[in-house]
Amino acid sequence: MRHLISMRDIGREEILNILDESERMEAILNEKGHCDFLNGRILATLFYEPSTRTRLSFETAMKRLGGNVIGFTDISNTSVTKGESLADTIKVISGYSDLIAIRHPSEGAARLSSENSKVPVINAGDGSNQHPTQTLLDLYTIKREVGHIENLKIAFIGDLKYGRTVHSLCQALSLFKGVEIKLISPDELKMPREVIEDISGKIKLSEMTDVEIDDVDVVYMTRIQKERFVDVNEYYKVKGIYRLSKEHIGDKNVVIMHPLPRVDEIDSEVDTLPQARYFKQSFYGVPVRMAILKLLFEDSVK
Amino acid sequence: MRHLISMRDIGREEILNILDESERMEAILNEKGHCDFLNGRILATLFYEPSTRTRLSFETAMKRLGGNVIGFTDISNTSVTKGESLADTIKVISGYSDLIAIRHPSEGAARLSSENSKVPVINAGDGSNQHPTQTLLDLYTIKREVGHIENLKIAFIGDLKYGRTVHSLCQALSLFKGVEIKLISPDELKMPREVIEDISGKIKLSEMTDVEIDDVDVVYMTRIQKERFVDVNEYYKVKGIYRLSKEHIGDKNVVIMHPLPRVDEIDSEVDTLPQARYFKQSFYGVPVRMAILKLLFEDSVK
Amino acid sequence: MRHLISMRDIGREEILNILDESERMEAILNEKGHCDFLNGRILATLFYEPSTRTRLSFETAMKRLGGNVIGFTDISNTSVTKGESLADTIKVISGYSDLIAIRHPSEGAARLSSENSKVPVINAGDGSNQHPTQTLLDLYTIKREVGHIENLKIAFIGDLKYGRTVHSLCQALSLFKGVEIKLISPDELKMPREVIEDISGKIKLSEMTDVEIDDVDVVYMTRIQKERFVDVNEYYKVKGIYRLSKEHIGDKNVVIMHPLPRVDEIDSEVDTLPQARYFKQSFYGVPVRMAILKLLFEDSVK
CATH class of the missing domain: 3.40.50.1370 (Aspartate/ornithine carbamoyltransferase)
Structure with a gap:
């Protein structure tokens, strides 16, 4: 698993693996609230349309793993897309971060991002398409x-x-x-x-x-x-x-x-x-996203 | 002390206790700038109206304590309130975070939040009412x-x-x-x-x-x-x-x-x-908010 | 070096010193991705006009150094400037933070900020003037x-x-x-x-x-x-x-x-x-800004 773009890309075994890891993450949350698996690592949350709940859940997951977050919450007051292609933005941001979560109004935007990224990309919703x-x-x-x-x-x-x-x-x-x-x-x-x-x-x-x-x-x-x-x-x-x-x-x-x-x-x-x-x-979104971030990062540095 | 909603809820002894703790926090700031009392913990700053100074002071306090922050700074470009009740939002966010600081234009919003939260809520200003x-x-x-x-x-x-x-x-x-x-x-x-x-x-x-x-x-x-x-x-x-x-x-x-x-x-x-x-x-806002965050968190996990 | 406002303020030796330090920072990024030189320290990113790329590069640099970030990305929905002078804002923010990066549409804003700040100020672009x-x-x-x-x-x-x-x-x-x-x-x-x-x-x-x-x-x-x-x-x-x-x-x-x-x-x-x-x-912006943040901070606490 290099990226998480669509449920159609992953099979039964991979799903069960993520659910098992989520269970370990939930135990950590209940016992001491946080861990340091992604200490010093950076998740970029690129939200081309607002979705506060999903964004906060991803940010919480990353921070509970000991990691950090950079990103934007809305493109209306950013310069990131001033005539710049999504591919270029992703090439730049993947030079800053270890993982990317992207939300975009256009179907296929997450897939395109994964093709231009050196780091794992997670689809946090692309239009009416997927939100794995x-x-x-x-x-x-x-x-x-x-x-x-x-x-x-x-x-x-x-x-x-x-x-x-x-x-x-x-x-x-x-x-x-x-x-x-x-x-x-x-x-x-x-x-x-x-x-x-x-x-x-x-x-x-x-x-x-x-x-x-x-x-x-x-x-x-x-x-x-x-x-x-x-x-x-x-x-x-x-x-x-x-x-x-x-x-x-x-x-x-x-x-x-x-x-x-x-x-x-x-x-x-x-x-x-x-x-x-x-x-x-809704709470379970945190351990599940922790598991996904952890597994994708670990695969990316193998 | 479970929440900090109004000065009317706390007595002279509790005030003095907070001021003493603030003095300890100020000493930490002067000596080494930060500590790790809230290492790995998360403060959610829910600002339903903008107040940059108050928000930055809370975020500084949490980070000086070794903790992390999630949140939003303005509801105009968030989805958190898309027809959702404040009670539901708080129920969700209190599943992500260890502490909540809320600023809201309506009097009583902080009290309502505290009644729906599993974690301590701090009133960061509710309309013309309180800003403890x-x-x-x-x-x-x-x-x-x-x-x-x-x-x-x-x-x-x-x-x-x-x-x-x-x-x-x-x-x-x-x-x-x-x-x-x-x-x-x-x-x-x-x-x-x-x-x-x-x-x-x-x-x-x-x-x-x-x-x-x-x-x-x-x-x-x-x-x-x-x-x-x-x-x-x-x-x-x-x-x-x-x-x-x-x-x-x-x-x-x-x-x-x-x-x-x-x-x-x-x-x-x-x-x-x-x-x-x-x-x-204005600087003293940092050690005082550090003291409040620390005391509320410690009480919440007793 | 107390602040970094204009390239005209620094000479050949200082430039070479920053480039050497940048090389050390790049080695750290390649080896383990992060370090803790600025552990517990806070960078305030005050963006009076949007510049997502520059902001994310600064935030990445600070977080790769083990530090934290507070700030705002646009003044349209902040209260920081509600009739308040830039000098006052800087006096307040420099009470919260260890370093300030400011982007402002007016030429000279960064210089003015440095004159009112207790902590090092970095010019992240002031109008058509400088972006060192x-x-x-x-x-x-x-x-x-x-x-x-x-x-x-x-x-x-x-x-x-x-x-x-x-x-x-x-x-x-x-x-x-x-x-x-x-x-x-x-x-x-x-x-x-x-x-x-x-x-x-x-x-x-x-x-x-x-x-x-x-x-x-x-x-x-x-x-x-x-x-x-x-x-x-x-x-x-x-x-x-x-x-x-x-x-x-x-x-x-x-x-x-x-x-x-x-x-x-x-x-x-x-x-x-x-x-x-x-x-x-674009990637090199991260180790270079890490070097600048580290050097300015170290000079400020000497």
Whole structure:
């Protein structure tokens, strides 16, 4: 593993290796809060569009590893791109740093960066394409909170059409045995055919519009945006159905996940239930990104 | 002490404890410049409105303690608040960090944050309400430069109506014995009645419009803003009176303080007088914030 | 050396001293990537106008030395200058930090800062005036890639009128023996008379409009901006001539430099030639700035 650009580049074994390393990182965080695996090393966080949560999670991971961070958070007031090509910027920055995490509005920007970099590049989201560290932290959350990924029963609820998070996680889950996926969404926001075709041979899939979550291990909620609907009345019809409340959960043995930020698709009274794990999921972004930074750096100096 | 939200939450003993710890931190700064009490630890500086001076002082304090900083300096180009509640943001960030310093335009935002955080929260200013670390560095400056807080004679000059700095410091001083306060301001900018009522039983107070500073230990200057006056002619009448010059000071045995930034209410030729201590006061923000960060962190892991 | 404000303040010996120290810093970077000469120390990067590349290079240098960085990247959303004088800001910040790097749109701002600072100030560019660390990294690149500065033959190509980089490097080269400079530019963008007069006694100079680079050690390219031409047709005439391609270079024994960012004045296919050293030049900014930070800090605590 030289770079982490797309989940499609890494296989089941590499995923499991990252999850194992994440577990070691989590133990370090719980025991003493930090370590010095990347002491004196520099991560460049190049955020060509703002994403505070992802940026802070990467920075936290690097600093918990004993490393340092340089970067920018928005290009509007930087000079880095004054007529300069992305390739040139990456050539310069990879002379300063040991690792690069890039977020860019254009699909393919992370791949292009990796081709021009002397140091490992991590895709921190390129447009509607890939955001592999989110997928890996989702998998880690499942492993830690459910206890297994194989034979997992998971329901995805909400906007399954536009969310790269859901597509990417479904594809990753298709690498594991015995996974069953329920796709619960309004007709307007169904999973795209190409994603379904990609995974349908490898995984048990069912699609529905009603929220039936009696027999699943994980409920993965996503945000439904009003502006996705052609007819606003259709939005108001589904809004209530896809808002998770205490009543939906009851005493079911289920893990509730959400990539955050949440708006109102999970009632805030759900937060106090033992099944709510979305803030834990967000925390898991730190050990998972620590593992990725550590593994990529170690491979780069071999 | 779990959080530092308001000076009203802490008593005389806790104040003295912070000032003692600040003295130890100042000694460390003078001797070797830094220490490693918070090695590997992370402070999140969440600045929902810009305040470069306060932010840099907090960041300096954390780094002098051996710690690291993550955060944002302005919400306009962050995604952290894209429809997300402050409570959710704090729940996420407190999963990344060991301490949080928050600056927010809304009164009560820091309190709300502390109620949703697993780690200590420090109020770095919430609207016109509280800014407790400023008050503590003011008290520290008095202790270091005058030598005592009890029996202090202090004159506040300028805008005593709108400045939270002055109100908060007066309230804190009312916890100490024998303090005498002179309130010197134009009629338009007098100290609000509720602040005076709050402290008048505990402290000797006098109000005046002329600058009489012969018998005080400290002159605490504040900025008078033109836009506070209904009649601009009134502003020009008082402008000259409340501008401190070399002549005002002479060889008086007095300590001149100012929360900064200064515009023209202290003549720049005053800077070279031995009585001028406002840049030292600004420097004292570092050891005082070091003490606060250290004490809060230590309490949080007990 | 107390501050680094202008190349005119330092002599040949001091330049050579900085280049020697830079070589030691480069060895450290290549061997273990970092050191702890400035462990626990703080550099304040005060960027009153954006310059991402310069800022990241300074931050990298400080962090590779084991130090920390505080600062701001743009004043539009800071409060530091809310009616506050630059002198006051520097007095405050020099109470927080051990070193200051300042970038400011006004000529003379760095000098003024140094006069108000208790800690060393480095000019990271003040308007069209000076940018001494760029000049020093250019000299270091020549030393490392050509092997000698004395008896150097160098051609400057492009806009020689507006670029402070070229003026400053020519002046610095005039301190060394036997240097020959070719100035290659369109008539509209010739080197200003005052710069030529300043160095013409000390250095062998020739001016031309055609690109003749057969007998030089270094080709130093600069960007030609369309908006510099009164008549746009003149621009289109010179555009092609001053665009460096593979054909220009052939198998000449020459080092190609460029201060970057590059737009199209060097064809991207030149990048793969062994003569292309502009990305290496950019990398050299790190060891050179490490040397400057280390030397200034050491002098300041003597």
